[in-house]
Amino acid sequence: MYSVSVRSHMMIAHSFRGDVFGPAQRLHGATYVVDVEFRRADLDADGIVVDIGRATDALGRVLVAMNYRNLDEDPAFKGRNSTTEVLARTVFDRLATAIRAGELGPGANALESLRVTLHESHVAWAAYEGRLS
Amino acid sequence: MYSVSVRSHMMIAHSFRGDVFGPAQRLHGATYVVDVEFRRADLDADGIVVDIGRATDALGRVLVAMNYRNLDEDPAFKGRNSTTEVLARTVFDRLATAIRAGELGPGANALESLRVTLHESHVAWAAYEGRLS
Amino acid sequence: MYSVSVRSHMMIAHSFRGDVFGPAQRLHGATYVVDVEFRRADLDADGIVVDIGRATDALGRVLVAMNYRNLDEDPAFKGRNSTTEVLARTVFDRLATAIRAGELGPGANALESLRVTLHESHVAWAAYEGRLS
Amino acid sequence: MYSVSVRSHMMIAHSFRGDVFGPAQRLHGATYVVDVEFRRADLDADGIVVDIGRATDALGRVLVAMNYRNLDEDPAFKGRNSTTEVLARTVFDRLATAIRAGELGPGANALESLRVTLHESHVAWAAYEGRLS
Amino acid sequence: MYSVSVRSHMMIAHSFRGDVFGPAQRLHGATYVVDVEFRRADLDADGIVVDIGRATDALGRVLVAMNYRNLDEDPAFKGRNSTTEVLARTVFDRLATAIRAGELGPGANALESLRVTLHESHVAWAAYEGRLS
């Protein structure tokens, strides 16, 4: 199995509902350093997993929709918590949609799975990984 | 698959038996930066993998039993080497016991597996991963 | 010159006023990984720069006052931007006050200067350093 | 599953053929920070995955053959691009050959799989992982 | 003293002349992760050291002139080695010129000094720091 990973980041505000969150129930924020791993069984004719320029651009479009925003006001998270786990899944789903829409080029059809990791500090991070249908 | 990871550390002394260890047969020590990845298929109603506060506390209790100690004198490692690999397994087993005992809360029943990584330097680390029964 | 450094973090929300900030004029947030370097010319009789336990506790008290909060509502930043630079200075000033108040122990009188660095992402950080009067 | 990982690096020059590479079609270079993860189900009698000294030496021999060289002149990459993905596979194949040849000691027969990761910058990396036959 | 730092990178090929360089006399390459620290005594009216967007853009223009190139063919390094130290100085000089030319905005006149660090691997880096005239 081959993979290529790229790193970017976003800076957002949000708050959580639920006693389990303690002081994080207050409005606060986070820098999420975002790693996306693109995976496939074999390389294409150029010897790559994916066009890294297109992959980076697609990730950038996903992040710009959340970056420098208060996610409490984002309809995508209405009625649920925008936890690190939920945001990892959100980035996964939106990248999967971009891949299916051809934004990463025709060769991206061969991608089999993604792993999205969001680092919220030097001591905590969350990830979602899944197959691309 | 979702995961949440937390990082902590411990500082211990020990020595190894066996020619393969060379100078590490002498009494020496290590800082282990410890990463624990908690995994499950779906999030709970709060949108999380595990109560990260409880998970961090449980990891702290596991590490405090070894931290600032000479592991050569710890009965848990009598007759065997407390290598990085063995210590990763030890942390795994003790956290698994804590999860089964309910220390991470009832929601932790849904955890499926753990990966425990111990970094012994900037150029070497070891891990143990396994399912939670 | 000797120094000892410790790392902690805080997660806050805020917004900035001024065209120079572009999209950061919106309410957003940040994880700040905070490094504090304590400096002095000579070590004390124990062979240390400062009681690292007390230093860490004092830093913790400084950060808890801002952690998991919306700094736009903090009177300390009324009428000015809580930029990374301003926050580095704020941490410096509050730690200097704690040192003068004896919170780091009597040996901390020998501390000569501090450097406070706030990492806002993997590609940007700010610092303030100054002498302790 | 247990694993042990070691880190090393190499510094090479190369160029790529194919419009997808944009400016990387020109002769340029890279530092590759190379991580190799060695995996097996159980530990040996010494409590280790592999003799880390032998593993590091074997990795060193693999890297010295490429280090400080222009890979465009290396017959191993004639007619194809020495992308980060291709280099990860090359390191994998050569380490697998060394393991089969007994260079990591007889205990290395129990190794089941390897993961080779090449970091080309702080924001991009590639990996190849596979089973050892 | 306040500072703001930004990180970027470039990937180049080059070779060195001189027995001291050993195998690095061959054509090889490097990824340089580049950190630039901008320093001044006081903040501007917005509470910042420099417009970080303009600073990042200026650094980008400096790096693009060397990125994805063979520095042996760059007239700027004719007759001398493009060592990590020399490249750190080159980035410093070109950024200093950009600051004097007003590319970082009028507020950048208050910048007092820069420190440019080039990381060539996880175990080696070089820096040049100096005052801005």
Added chain:
Amino acid sequence: MYSVSVRSHMMIAHSFRGDVFGPAQRLHGATYVVDVEFRRADLDADGIVVDIGRATDALGRVLVAMNYRNLDEDPAFKGRNSTTEVLARTVFDRLATAIRAGELGPGANALESLRVTLHESHVAWAAYEGRLS
């Protein structure tokens, strides 16, 4: 001012005397990731601060004398604590002696100062810096 830095590490056991150390009064250990920064005002004719191979070798000789040892039994630390600060100074002094003895080559005479940093974990480190006489 130019500088070049190299990174290495050592793994030692020790204990401390003094109530301030709490549980670290017990025999424990540490991995020290050691960074040494070599500084001088101008580069030599080859365009470097120091022969990095010789500098790395000299650092290796300094560290091997402490690596994989119990520093409580090292006469160099008899009657005092081998704290991170003291060890940073020890590495500084021994490297300074090596430089004066010509171990880093005649060009190393131009070195003006060193900074030695010992990282004891991901959240704590100490340094000693001073001029070379």
